Amino acid sequence: MDAGASPPRTTASRLRRAFGAVGGAWLQTTRLVLDIALPTLCVACREPVDGEGVCAECWAKLSFIAPPYCPRLGIPFVYDPGPELLSMEAIAHPPAYQRARAAVRYDDVARTLVHALKYQDRTDLAPAMGRWMARAGKELLDGADLLVPVPLHWRRGWSRRYNQSGALAKVISRRSGVRMASETLRRVRATEQQIGLSRPQRASNVQGAFRIADERKSDVEGRRIILVDDVLTSGATVDGCARALLRAGAAQVDVLVFARVVDHHRAPI
Template identity: 40%
Template sequence: MNHHSLPPWWRRAGERILDTLFPPHCLGCGAAVTRAGHLCGNCVAQLQLITAPFCHRCAQPFTSRAAAGPAMTCASCAKDPPPWREGRAAMVYDDLPRRLILPLKYADRTENVRLLARYLAIAAADVMGDAPLLVPVPLHRRRLFTRRYNQAALLARALGRMTGADVLPDALERPRATPPLESAGRARRQALMRGAIGVRPGRAGAIAGRNVIVVDDVMTTGATLSACTHALLAAGAARVDVIAVARACGQQEQQ
């Protein structure tokens, strides 16, 4: 019998026992909290959640509703539209999201997944209609071997469980390794990612005709998400949207 098949009262009793033996701590700062897997009030207050008005293409927050304009599209996306239809992100990528996302990526802090997926579900609520197929941004096999898991795939699976959406965790592959993109600017990222991502052999049939949502942890310049989108559209996806836990804003995009 697995944990999910236990009666609700038994699971609640087990959780109370565990909380007594191992008091829950805030995932952001380590302070005591009442429920495991949550943030303390101080950390919640630090989150810059992305709410309207924001660019509907790249999730960049606007300073005001007037600045958004009738199209709700930023000047950058109006001039050079991304290949996907809609883009959403849950929060601005600053200090606290870094303390949640980087340990998930590099330090096996997979307990952060459910918390981050809850924020993803809220941010993506208006693009989750029409029975979407969730597809994570892939890792190259060498990086996957080093990390042992793909954090975007964990987020996609958790989001699928929360929303009931289908998940195809191995839809995409990264046959060509790319250097770390963190220090690359927009043009360099786009050049590095050109042709670096494709649909895995045998997966095109599951993609054709579907409304696909690409899931990632951080959206920066959009180069990786663009490469994913081009591959999915070439495989016959009816529509592609993108969602990320956090959005690098302003100067962060150039770093």
């Protein structure tokens, strides 16, 4: 799901991506030269960092989501209301999918990570983000049959050159052993940016935008599927995807995202 306007790609990320296609000893040498000449900077504060693109100080600012939370939507509660009590949103607007889980709240650092992965060719961030997602979604992954990344329309995919949700799903698949099916769900209609739209407008914007490829319907029938995306706001996009999968015969659809927007005043009822 789109979270904002596209920032410019950096020279360092372009070079690292270009050299990423080179193999063998030449690749190792090239990476060493790039690491010396173009050290990795923390995506949030721009300080040099060794590793996954987030310095210790900014990592500490990430707000990881942990229980207690709504068992349906994964929205964190300010206190523990007891087992199986739902959030007001889950009751007022029940989604087509069964459960949603997110690794972190969509705050300033999380937004910077998402934008860097999505718009700045920082695919080197996907392993850390995917690992946090796999941990947050362990209960979903246990017994799941298939990971399906939320697809981009082909025009947007061509301009970005890769699908950030697919990059995250690939990492989660490697860690969990759950098979990824990147071609099962297709976005057949280009949609407007969701930013600034009301809940009904968001739902209308994605209505009919997703479809299961005819030759892939056998992948879906009777399966427990996890939709993978980067950010969950109103849930309109993943809800549209879930409806398409359920119409095609999926037994259950859950949602796993890196970050979700959280109202600070959420509470159970």
